[in-house]
Amino acid sequence: MATLSVRKLRMEIQRLRLPVGVEGTYGCIRHPGASLAVPLLPDGRVVILRQYRFAVQRRILEFPAGTLEPGEPPQAAMERELQEEAGYRASRWDDLGLLLPCPGYSDEVIHLFMARELEPLPAPVQGDHDEDIEVLTLSPAELDRRLASGEEPLDGKTVTAWFRARQLLQLG
Protein backbone atom coordinates (compact mmCIF):
# COMPACT_ATOMS: atom_id res chain seq x y z
CA MET A 1 0.00 0.00 0.00
CA ALA A 2 1.36 3.45 -0.97
CA THR A 3 0.73 6.22 1.59
CA LEU A 4 1.51 9.91 2.05
CA SER A 5 0.89 11.67 5.39
CA VAL A 6 0.92 15.23 6.69
CA ARG A 7 -0.45 16.52 10.00
CA LYS A 8 -3.76 14.69 10.62
CA LEU A 9 -4.26 13.55 6.98
CA ARG A 10 -3.07 10.34 5.32
CA MET A 11 -3.65 9.31 1.72
CA GLU A 12 -3.65 5.55 1.07
CA ILE A 13 -3.63 3.78 -2.28
CA GLN A 14 -4.60 0.13 -2.20
CA ARG A 15 -6.05 -2.78 -4.18
CA LEU A 16 -9.64 -3.39 -3.12
CA ARG A 17 -12.37 -5.84 -4.00
CA LEU A 18 -15.70 -3.98 -3.91
CA PRO A 19 -18.97 -5.66 -2.76
CA VAL A 20 -20.13 -5.56 -6.42
CA GLY A 21 -17.20 -7.96 -7.19
CA VAL A 22 -14.91 -5.60 -9.10
CA GLU A 23 -11.25 -5.38 -8.03
CA GLY A 24 -9.21 -2.25 -8.60
CA THR A 25 -6.72 0.29 -7.24
CA TYR A 26 -8.36 3.02 -5.22
CA GLY A 27 -7.17 6.06 -3.26
CA CYS A 28 -8.65 7.27 0.00
CA ILE A 29 -7.97 9.99 2.56
CA ARG A 30 -7.91 8.82 6.18
CA HIS A 31 -9.04 11.60 8.51
CA PRO A 32 -9.53 11.56 12.32
CA GLY A 33 -12.98 13.17 12.12
CA ALA A 34 -14.24 16.60 13.09
CA SER A 35 -17.01 18.52 14.84
CA LEU A 36 -19.06 21.53 13.74
CA ALA A 37 -21.54 23.73 15.61
CA VAL A 38 -24.31 26.07 14.47
CA PRO A 39 -24.06 28.66 17.29
CA LEU A 40 -27.39 30.43 17.87
CA LEU A 41 -27.57 33.72 19.81
CA PRO A 42 -30.53 34.45 22.15
CA ASP A 43 -31.91 36.97 19.57
CA GLY A 44 -32.03 34.27 16.85
CA ARG A 45 -28.91 35.30 14.90
CA VAL A 46 -26.22 32.72 14.10
CA VAL A 47 -22.49 33.15 14.70
CA ILE A 48 -20.53 32.31 11.56
CA LEU A 49 -16.93 32.77 10.41
CA ARG A 50 -15.23 34.25 7.37
CA GLN A 51 -12.13 32.06 7.18
CA TYR A 52 -9.20 31.77 4.75
CA ARG A 53 -8.71 28.29 3.28
CA PHE A 54 -5.46 27.72 1.42
CA ALA A 55 -6.80 24.66 -0.46
CA VAL A 56 -9.29 26.86 -2.34
CA GLN A 57 -7.29 30.10 -1.90
CA ARG A 58 -10.18 32.19 -0.67
CA ARG A 59 -12.15 33.27 2.38
CA ILE A 60 -15.33 31.29 2.84
CA LEU A 61 -18.37 31.49 5.11
CA GLU A 62 -18.22 28.59 7.59
CA PHE A 63 -19.67 27.61 10.92
CA PRO A 64 -17.05 27.00 13.63
CA ALA A 65 -15.54 23.53 13.25
CA GLY A 66 -12.39 21.63 14.02
CA THR A 67 -10.56 18.35 13.65
CA LEU A 68 -10.74 15.93 16.58
CA GLU A 69 -7.66 15.32 18.70
CA PRO A 70 -6.93 11.60 19.29
CA GLY A 71 -9.56 10.20 21.66
CA GLU A 72 -11.38 13.53 22.06
CA PRO A 73 -15.19 13.26 22.27
CA PRO A 74 -16.84 15.27 19.45
CA GLN A 75 -18.86 17.60 21.69
CA ALA A 76 -15.88 18.38 23.93
CA ALA A 77 -13.83 19.17 20.79
CA MET A 78 -16.57 21.51 19.64
CA GLU A 79 -16.81 23.27 23.02
CA ARG A 80 -13.07 23.99 22.68
CA GLU A 81 -13.30 25.14 19.04
CA LEU A 82 -16.31 27.39 19.74
CA GLN A 83 -14.23 29.22 22.34
CA GLU A 84 -11.07 29.39 20.20
CA GLU A 85 -12.64 30.30 16.86
CA ALA A 86 -15.72 32.30 17.81
CA GLY A 87 -15.17 33.40 21.43
CA TYR A 88 -18.33 31.85 22.91
CA ARG A 89 -19.25 29.26 25.49
CA ALA A 90 -22.57 27.40 25.05
CA SER A 91 -24.61 25.60 27.70
CA ARG A 92 -27.22 23.90 25.49
CA TRP A 93 -26.14 21.39 22.86
CA ASP A 94 -28.27 19.45 20.36
CA ASP A 95 -27.08 16.69 18.04
CA LEU A 96 -27.75 17.42 14.33
CA GLY A 97 -26.35 14.15 12.95
CA LEU A 98 -23.29 12.84 11.14
CA LEU A 99 -22.01 14.39 7.93
CA LEU A 100 -19.83 12.73 5.28
CA PRO A 101 -18.16 15.64 3.44
CA CYS A 102 -16.42 13.63 0.67
CA PRO A 103 -17.57 9.97 0.78
CA GLY A 104 -16.12 9.36 -2.69
CA TYR A 105 -12.54 9.63 -1.45
CA SER A 106 -12.35 10.43 2.28
CA ASP A 107 -13.46 8.58 5.41
CA GLU A 108 -13.96 11.86 7.30
CA VAL A 109 -17.07 12.06 9.51
CA ILE A 110 -18.15 15.45 10.91
CA HIS A 111 -20.32 15.46 14.05
CA LEU A 112 -22.88 18.27 13.71
CA PHE A 113 -24.26 20.18 16.70
CA MET A 114 -26.41 23.17 17.48
CA ALA A 115 -24.99 25.30 20.31
CA ARG A 116 -27.39 27.52 22.26
CA GLU A 117 -27.44 29.62 25.44
CA LEU A 118 -24.26 31.33 24.25
CA GLU A 119 -22.13 33.56 26.44
CA PRO A 120 -19.25 35.63 25.02
CA LEU A 121 -15.93 34.85 26.72
CA PRO A 122 -14.50 37.66 28.86
CA ALA A 123 -11.12 37.32 27.07
CA PRO A 124 -10.03 35.64 23.83
CA VAL A 125 -8.76 32.05 24.00
CA GLN A 126 -5.61 31.11 22.07
CA GLY A 127 -6.41 28.86 19.08
CA ASP A 128 -4.26 27.54 16.23
CA HIS A 129 -1.59 30.12 15.34
CA ASP A 130 -2.29 29.86 11.60
CA GLU A 131 -6.05 30.53 11.68
CA ASP A 132 -7.25 33.65 9.86
CA ILE A 133 -10.82 34.23 11.01
CA GLU A 134 -13.40 37.02 11.17
CA VAL A 135 -16.48 36.42 13.37
CA LEU A 136 -19.86 37.52 11.93
CA THR A 137 -23.44 37.35 13.15
CA LEU A 138 -26.28 36.91 10.65
CA SER A 139 -30.04 36.50 10.95
CA PRO A 140 -31.43 33.24 9.50
CA ALA A 141 -33.02 35.21 6.65
CA GLU A 142 -29.71 36.95 5.84
CA LEU A 143 -27.85 33.61 5.87
CA ASP A 144 -30.49 32.08 3.56
CA ARG A 145 -30.17 35.07 1.25
CA ARG A 146 -26.37 34.81 1.08
CA LEU A 147 -26.52 31.08 0.32
CA ALA A 148 -29.06 31.75 -2.47
CA SER A 149 -27.14 34.73 -3.92
CA GLY A 150 -24.59 32.81 -5.99
CA GLU A 151 -21.91 35.17 -4.56
CA GLU A 152 -20.71 32.69 -1.93
CA PRO A 153 -19.18 29.32 -2.73
CA LEU A 154 -21.25 26.87 -0.66
CA ASP A 155 -19.31 25.13 2.12
CA GLY A 156 -20.86 21.64 2.24
CA LYS A 157 -20.60 21.15 6.02
CA THR A 158 -21.99 24.63 6.71
CA VAL A 159 -25.03 24.35 4.42
CA THR A 160 -25.77 20.78 5.59
CA ALA A 161 -25.62 21.83 9.25
CA TRP A 162 -27.79 24.88 8.50
CA PHE A 163 -30.36 22.65 6.72
CA ARG A 164 -30.54 20.43 9.86
CA ALA A 165 -30.63 23.46 12.19
CA ARG A 166 -33.56 24.92 10.23
CA GLN A 167 -35.34 21.55 10.61
CA LEU A 168 -34.70 21.54 14.38
CA LEU A 169 -35.86 25.16 14.71
CA GLN A 170 -38.84 24.45 12.42
CA LEU A 171 -37.90 27.39 10.20
CA GLY A 172 -39.78 25.71 7.30
Added chain:
Amino acid sequence: MATLSVRKLRMEIQRLRLPVGVEGTYGCIRHPGASLAVPLLPDGRVVILRQYRFAVQRRILEFPAGTLEPGEPPQAAMERELQEEAGYRASRWDDLGLLLPCPGYSDEVIHLFMARELEPLPAPVQGDHDEDIEVLTLSPAELDRRLASGEEPLDGKTVTAWFRARQLLQLG
Protein backbone atom coordinates in the same frame (compact mmCIF):
# COMPACT_ATOMS: atom_id res chain seq x y z
CA MET B 1 6.91 18.89 -3.05
CA ALA B 2 5.83 15.33 -2.12
CA THR B 3 2.92 13.96 -4.14
CA LEU B 4 0.89 10.77 -4.41
CA SER B 5 -1.58 10.20 -7.29
CA VAL B 6 -4.24 7.68 -8.20
CA ARG B 7 -6.92 7.97 -10.91
CA LYS B 8 -8.17 11.58 -10.83
CA LEU B 9 -6.85 12.40 -7.32
CA ARG B 10 -3.46 13.81 -6.35
CA MET B 11 -2.26 14.63 -2.84
CA GLU B 12 0.40 17.32 -2.60
CA ILE B 13 2.44 18.29 0.45
CA GLN B 14 4.17 21.65 0.26
CA ARG B 15 5.59 24.58 2.23
CA LEU B 16 3.20 27.50 2.07
CA ARG B 17 3.12 31.05 3.38
CA LEU B 18 -0.47 31.88 4.33
CA PRO B 19 -1.94 35.42 3.87
CA VAL B 20 -1.89 35.77 7.71
CA GLY B 21 1.94 35.52 7.47
CA VAL B 22 2.49 32.04 8.95
CA GLU B 23 4.65 29.57 7.00
CA GLY B 24 4.13 25.81 7.34
CA THR B 25 3.86 22.44 5.65
CA TYR B 26 0.36 21.70 4.39
CA GLY B 27 -1.31 18.86 2.51
CA CYS B 28 -3.98 19.28 -0.13
CA ILE B 29 -5.96 17.06 -2.48
CA ARG B 30 -6.06 18.25 -6.11
CA HIS B 31 -9.29 17.17 -7.78
CA PRO B 32 -10.57 17.90 -11.33
CA GLY B 33 -14.02 19.00 -10.09
CA ALA B 34 -17.43 17.39 -10.36
CA SER B 35 -21.10 17.98 -11.15
CA LEU B 36 -24.25 17.01 -9.27
CA ALA B 37 -27.94 17.23 -10.21
CA VAL B 38 -31.14 17.22 -8.19
CA PRO B 39 -33.42 15.41 -10.69
CA LEU B 40 -37.08 16.38 -10.25
CA LEU B 41 -39.89 14.25 -11.74
CA PRO B 42 -43.04 15.91 -13.18
CA ASP B 43 -45.02 14.71 -10.09
CA GLY B 44 -42.63 16.51 -7.70
CA ARG B 45 -40.62 13.49 -6.51
CA VAL B 46 -36.82 13.52 -6.69
CA VAL B 47 -34.64 10.78 -8.17
CA ILE B 48 -31.91 9.79 -5.72
CA LEU B 49 -29.38 6.95 -5.50
CA ARG B 50 -28.42 4.42 -2.86
CA GLN B 51 -24.74 3.95 -3.69
CA TYR B 52 -21.87 1.98 -2.13
CA ARG B 53 -18.83 4.09 -1.18
CA PHE B 54 -15.69 2.16 -0.28
CA ALA B 55 -14.11 5.13 1.58
CA VAL B 56 -16.85 4.96 4.24
CA GLN B 57 -17.73 1.27 3.63
CA ARG B 58 -21.45 1.78 3.40
CA ARG B 59 -24.32 2.58 1.07
CA ILE B 60 -25.38 6.22 1.23
CA LEU B 61 -28.20 8.33 -0.16
CA GLU B 62 -26.81 10.62 -2.87
CA PHE B 63 -28.01 12.64 -5.80
CA PRO B 64 -26.45 11.61 -9.14
CA ALA B 65 -22.99 13.15 -9.51
CA GLY B 66 -19.71 12.53 -11.23
CA THR B 67 -16.15 13.70 -11.67
CA LEU B 68 -15.40 15.91 -14.68
CA GLU B 69 -13.39 14.51 -17.56
CA PRO B 70 -10.54 16.84 -18.70
CA GLY B 71 -12.07 19.86 -20.45
CA GLU B 72 -15.65 18.64 -20.02
CA PRO B 73 -18.22 21.40 -19.28
CA PRO B 74 -19.99 20.72 -15.95
CA GLN B 75 -23.53 20.58 -17.36
CA ALA B 76 -22.51 18.22 -20.19
CA ALA B 77 -20.82 15.97 -17.61
CA MET B 78 -23.99 15.96 -15.58
CA GLU B 79 -26.18 15.15 -18.60
CA ARG B 80 -23.96 12.09 -19.16
CA GLU B 81 -23.96 11.03 -15.48
CA LEU B 82 -27.74 11.45 -15.15
CA GLN B 83 -28.15 8.96 -18.00
CA GLU B 84 -25.50 6.52 -16.73
CA GLU B 85 -26.36 6.57 -13.04
CA ALA B 86 -30.11 7.23 -12.98
CA GLY B 87 -31.36 6.39 -16.49
CA TYR B 88 -32.92 9.78 -17.25
CA ARG B 89 -32.51 12.58 -19.77
CA ALA B 90 -33.49 16.12 -18.68
CA SER B 91 -34.40 19.07 -20.87
CA ARG B 92 -34.56 21.85 -18.26
CA TRP B 93 -31.45 22.74 -16.26
CA ASP B 94 -31.02 25.34 -13.50
CA ASP B 95 -27.77 26.36 -11.85
CA LEU B 96 -27.77 25.90 -8.03
CA GLY B 97 -24.27 27.25 -7.39
CA LEU B 98 -20.79 26.01 -6.56
CA LEU B 99 -20.10 23.69 -3.63
CA LEU B 100 -16.80 23.20 -1.81
CA PRO B 101 -17.10 19.75 -0.18
CA CYS B 102 -13.83 19.82 1.86
CA PRO B 103 -12.25 23.29 1.67
CA GLY B 104 -9.92 22.43 4.58
CA TYR B 105 -7.90 19.97 2.51
CA SER B 106 -9.26 19.63 -1.05
CA ASP B 107 -9.59 22.05 -3.97
CA GLU B 108 -12.61 20.15 -5.34
CA VAL B 109 -15.49 22.28 -6.66
CA ILE B 110 -18.86 20.62 -7.38
CA HIS B 111 -21.19 22.37 -9.85
CA LEU B 112 -24.77 21.97 -8.60
CA PHE B 113 -27.77 21.76 -10.93
CA MET B 114 -31.45 21.07 -10.82
CA ALA B 115 -32.59 18.82 -13.70
CA ARG B 116 -36.26 18.95 -14.74
CA GLU B 117 -38.49 17.76 -17.59
CA LEU B 118 -37.07 14.26 -17.09
CA GLU B 119 -37.65 11.40 -19.52
CA PRO B 120 -36.63 7.83 -18.66
CA LEU B 121 -34.21 6.38 -21.23
CA PRO B 122 -35.63 3.56 -23.37
CA ALA B 123 -32.59 1.37 -22.56
CA PRO B 124 -29.87 1.57 -19.88
CA VAL B 125 -26.63 3.40 -20.71
CA GLN B 126 -23.32 1.78 -19.73
CA GLY B 127 -21.61 3.68 -16.90
CA ASP B 128 -18.51 2.93 -14.83
CA HIS B 129 -18.13 -0.84 -14.40
CA ASP B 130 -17.49 -0.54 -10.64
CA GLU B 131 -20.59 1.47 -9.72
CA ASP B 132 -23.05 -0.21 -7.34
CA ILE B 133 -26.22 1.86 -7.49
CA GLU B 134 -29.93 1.52 -6.71
CA VAL B 135 -32.25 4.25 -8.10
CA LEU B 136 -34.99 5.52 -5.74
CA THR B 137 -37.70 8.15 -6.03
CA LEU B 138 -38.77 10.11 -2.94
CA SER B 139 -41.21 12.94 -2.30
CA PRO B 140 -39.66 16.14 -0.88
CA ALA B 141 -41.38 15.44 2.48
CA GLU B 142 -39.98 11.88 2.58
CA LEU B 143 -36.46 13.12 1.74
CA ASP B 144 -36.72 15.79 4.48
CA ARG B 145 -37.89 13.12 6.92
CA ARG B 146 -35.00 10.78 6.08
CA LEU B 147 -32.43 13.57 6.49
CA ALA B 148 -33.96 14.48 9.89
CA SER B 149 -34.21 10.86 11.10
CA GLY B 150 -30.62 10.37 12.23
CA GLU B 151 -30.65 6.99 10.43
CA GLU B 152 -28.86 8.28 7.33
CA PRO B 153 -25.34 9.69 7.38
CA LEU B 154 -25.69 13.08 5.67
CA ASP B 155 -23.87 13.36 2.32
CA GLY B 156 -22.67 16.97 2.25
CA LYS B 157 -23.13 17.55 -1.49
CA THR B 158 -26.60 15.96 -1.45
CA VAL B 159 -27.96 17.96 1.49
CA THR B 160 -26.41 21.20 0.21
CA ALA B 161 -27.93 20.70 -3.26
CA TRP B 162 -31.29 19.82 -1.69
CA PHE B 163 -31.15 23.00 0.46
CA ARG B 164 -30.62 25.07 -2.72
CA ALA B 165 -33.27 23.11 -4.65
CA ARG B 166 -35.80 23.78 -1.86
CA GLN B 167 -34.93 27.48 -2.12
CA LEU B 168 -35.43 27.46 -5.90
CA LEU B 169 -38.72 25.56 -5.57
CA GLN B 170 -39.77 27.84 -2.66
CA LEU B 171 -40.50 24.81 -0.47
CA GLY B 172 -40.04 26.97 2.64
